[in-house]
Amino acid sequence: MLAAMPDSAPSPLSAGGVSPRAGGAAGASPRSGGDACPGTLRLHRADDGALARVRIPGGVLSVDQAEALLTAAARFGDGELHLTSRGNVQLRGLGTECGGELAALLTDAGLLPSAAHERARNIVASPLAGLDGSPSIRSWLTELDRLVCGSTAAATLSGRFLFALDDGRGDVDALGADVTLIAEGPAGAALLRIGTADEVFRVPVADAPRATLLAAEEFLRAARDSGAWRVKDLPDDVRAELVRTIGSASGPSVHRPRPRTAAVPVPGTVGTATALSTDVPLGRLTPTQWQLLTDTARRYGGELRLTPWRGIVIPGPVPRPKAAEALHTLAESGLIAAPDSPWTGVGACIGHPGCAKSLSDVRAEAGAAVGPPGRLPVYWSGCERRCGHPHGEWIDVVVTPDGHRISHVRGERRGPPATAATTVGNDPARLAAAVAEARA
Template sequence: MLAAMPDSAPSPLSVGGASSRAGGDACPGTLRLHRADDGALARVRLPGGVLSADQADALLAAAERFGDGDLHLTSRGNVQLRGLGTECGGALADLLTDAGLLPSAAHERARNIVASPLAGLDGSPSLAAWLTELDHLVCASPATAALSGRFLFALDGGHGDVDALGADVTVIAEGRSDALLRIGAADEVFRIPAAEAPRAALRAAEAFLRAASDSGAWRVKDLPDDVRTELVRAIGSVAGPSEHRTRPRTAKAPGPAGPFGSTAALSVDVPLGRLTAAQWRLLTDTARRHGGELRLTPWRGVVIPFGGGRAEAADALRTLSEAGLITAPDSPWTGVGACIGRPGCAKSLSDVRAEAGAAVGAPGRLPVYWSGCERRCGHPHGEWIDVVAAPDGHRISHVRGERRDARTTVRNDPARLAAAVAEARAL
């Protein structure tokens, strides 16, 4: 087991530092940046995607002071800062620490926790206590400092939304008193008391690290089949009774609109996950007037708990729409995603963001994700249309879980490409 780093003030960041794992864990953080063609990149982990308005101000200050001025949302409800200069050194870490966004230098890349963004707002149980306790437990465990930047916890409010994301450890609320614990993509779940859910999730992660010690696996799905089976069996021996519950095939976003349920909330999506400074300020100011909380979603959107009435919510959505955010399901940008592409990424074969914009039309039944290379960074889960740039054009395929339909290749013809993508999304 790897020893934890001292839980002390963050040290100055480095770019592309070595990892103790074979092959190297290249996931960026805030203490170790990733070098990209548009400058260095920092990834700020936000458990559950939850931010206070003051913390949102701090992130914007970091983006404007050190980076390109924009906030880039990820498929795990985190924020990336791009265009950073390596000279920002410890100043970025100090800023984030002062804002409460970097509670542990040793665990900053291990704090990957997604949560149902509407939990507690639509009549379902609140996940706030789970989020707070799990993040505290992860940061307090010397063992979990060895988790890779890819390992993922998911807290599902009973919606099935983040249960479908394929996390390594998932906890699902079952009413107010019970919870289900899932390991990886296993259909077998274990019933546990809701009050014990965060500690059960921590124990499962620590058990994974013991199971992965020989293979060097970064995630549960990377374990050899027999080791993964034994891991589930070992966790089951100390957890509650087991039952069968198939993981949902499609991870569903809350969708742009509002208000929801008994407590009003606004939900907006962000075109290609990139927020300008003006858009970020507008969202932050809206949140500050209504309780001061923002929730970034794993679908590159933002949910704001909203204390106003329906008329006030409609006015707020209108203002957000005028600012370029997605506030209605019939927006041409609904369901459209893309990696950073050229010129930000040297591995990308094309400017997929520009291509995605040129192909935008009527919203389709299925989401579409454009990737500049076969790595497909940030791609969605469940069922979606996969568009990948290739040396001979673009390859389009229909993905359903682990299954991929036969690919169609469209050579360099923007009109034909747009038509082919629209046809695929309408399936």
């Protein structure tokens, strides 16, 4: 097994007078000065005010934590809650001086257990784990979050670094995380993937969360000279050596290519002990919608799971006679509660006026172009950065100075897709028709 990185003597870290409740402080890192990834202690200044990104490991929220987030959005921001492609929550329209009060509120709700590690707690997990016959991975999630918050080295991870815990169905494995832990078979084996390598390593189930953390710490060693934020940013030879090093300290290797497209939760009911699955149009929730979801979860089980596809699962169980009624109420509020919704598969970045780099109000344009559900998801981006875009296969709509470029993305790549593209001018009817044709 890999050795843990030695801890340096922790130094205090606080924001607005709020001290960390667990974990050591980050040591010096050659990358930390350039990591502008927002958190709850480091707010990002946007055109619509300051922005806070609250990490929700595994997307798991208690109803009391959900209520705390709603309170924070109303008290300090514009009242809305925005879901991210990592199952986190963003609060927008914040006052620049609210940092201390916001941190105190989130700390009291258990959403900020360590100020030193708040941006390192990037953990996605299969949202349907344990609900439809798949194994539960909750113990992995709880233990990995505890280990991350207890590691001084992990505090130096970039806010972009991502852990994934997959229950074996391949949903979050498809996201290309930096370190992925995968449940395998009824015997409860565990597989460890580094980056997008096709080679995975068997690790003892009891040691799986620790092996996941130690792999991340080994990445930090490998990244010291390159300044890489993520495994995919490492030079090819360094990345290959990292995989070999971790493999030599783990169990036997297994060839298991990463899924290219995630099987995302379908809106509706899930499993025999019924859970509810909903999607959120463009990931943006009004206070009324968030309160409705929270009240529904309080009535049935007391938990919400935010998905990396901007959806929310209420694990329940919800009695079958009540499930249809609950889904109908959620749909009436504007949420996606059935797979045939026109909004299914439609996503967009924040766009103008919230982002100064955006060339257009892509959320309004996406809404105007909504039509019958398409075979492929579509994502609208206000500029070439394409923030928050999906993984796998999708229709990519990017606003350029010449119009809207529409292309078919197959697999991961940086920059503009290398597929043939169509550019449509600022004609809403032509744009909607071109997007619908591409999705079909």
